[in-house]
Amino acid sequence: STFSDDWNVSFLFEEVEEEEENEAVITSVIDNSADQQQQQLVLKGQSNDNDSAMQLRHNLIGQKKRQRHTKRQKKTKMNMLKKRHGRRPGGNNRPNRQPNPRPNQRPNQRPGQQRPSGGQSRPTLSSNPSCFSTSTYDSIDEDIFKIASSIRNDDKTKSHFLGGIVRLAAHDFMDYDRRNEDNPMGPDGCYDVNHPSNDGLETIWCRNCALRLLYEKKYSGLSRADFWVASANAVIRQTSVRNALNLKETFKWGRKDRAACRGSGDRLPESNSCNEVEDVFLTKMGLRWKDAVALMGGHTLGRGDRSFSGHHGTWVDTDKDAQVFDKAYYEELFTNPWRPRNMGRRNQDWTTGRGGGNPRVMLNTDVCLVFDIEELVKQEKPCCTRTNSYYPDGTNRCVDREAARKKCPMYSQHDERQVATDHVREMLGGSSPNNNNRPFYTAFAEAW
Secondary structure, eight states, X not given: OOOSXXXXXXXXXXXXXXXXXXHHHHHHHHHHHHHHHHHHHXXXXXXXXXXXXXXXXXXXXXXXXXXXXXXXXXHHHHHHHHHHHSSOTTTTOOOOOOOOSSOOOOTTSOTTOBOOBOOSSSOOOOOOTTOOBHHHHHHHHHHHHHHHHTOOSOHHHHHHHHHHHHHHHHHHHXXXXXXXXXXOOOSSSOOOTTSGGGTTGGGTSSTTOHHHHHHHHHOTTSOHHHHHHHHHHHHHHHHBGGGOOOXXXXXXXXXXXXXXXXXXXXXXOOXXXXXXXXXXXXXXXXXXXXXXXXXXXXXXXXXXXXXXXXXXXXXXXXXXXXXXXXXXXXXXXXXXXXXXXXXXXXXXXXXXXXXXXXXXXXXXXXXXXTBOOHHHHXXXXXXXXXXXXXXXXXXXXXXXXXHHTSBOOBOOXXXXXXXXXXXXXXXXXXXXXXXXXXXXXXXHHHHO
């Protein structure tokens, strides 16, 4: 085809150059994070020899070969353009394609947080920290996908990576206290690395971690807080069923970072009871029970690890399932017989199944959304959420005989916590089984 003017040709030259630059950044990020991933495998006892490292390196080599092939295609495209047009049209005078630094605000937006603006056509990434364009948002989404896709044949590590990004963003905003006018905190790109509630996040945001390398090499002009939320949004969209939960239209930017946030970890909910859920989400953050129940559904992604929180296992059936953002969390809560584990200890939680396979976990703060367990946990009296379910051999699925003798009570109709149970049922999307994730996705988008 022919080109009507130099301006259009310039876009083609710049498009090829920008794609090459972005590919180089992602290749560097993935390569630098490879050693970090192998170190984590060794520390967790998952790699006793060089097999995992060799497999990871093999995967990366294959990806680099594909990238080199793509680069050769782009170079051929560039040479064809140069042959046809001689040189870059207009010499070094490139067209100004910076997005509008002051995108229009909608009337209902809070000052300082704007929705991403498309700016001019084909906008470039901006190094201006006051500017966040739609192309920036989409670029983050694409880069998160590339990093996640580089984790192959290791569902445990991949589910940890995906769930960890969402947890990082959530722990950054869950320290918000609307009652504290002097220091409300909230999403500020800061979390207390020394607080036990944040254990494990150091494997997501560290000097050699893929997410931080991506930020420092490509998005350092943005606030960390904005980058964390946009990255979490990317994970949620990519892992939702048919990419149905796209939070792009509700994303607002303009969060400001802080260097230190002492005491922020003390504001996060512990895993003791629904008193923690109510105190953090309702009293401090000003949300509703429906919002709290929806946000708790984020546990469907990722896994707990005894070396971090002390709580071990996935909330859903397998590590593969823990890479899908859907309503499975609520189905598991209702349909499985959960029994207490580590009774009387700091890491007391709930599990299900006979063991021997993928370990399962629910926290007190999960189970209490449906079952009135607070006093029983305090008194260290075990119960089981379903005592009428049996394996084919006739063994009660509660497994623990003492727990099988007492069914965990549900809330009465007059208990104020009954509203939480009602919302859990709402998230199920109707009679089970069904594939209706719409109620959960709608509630989560609003709460998030």
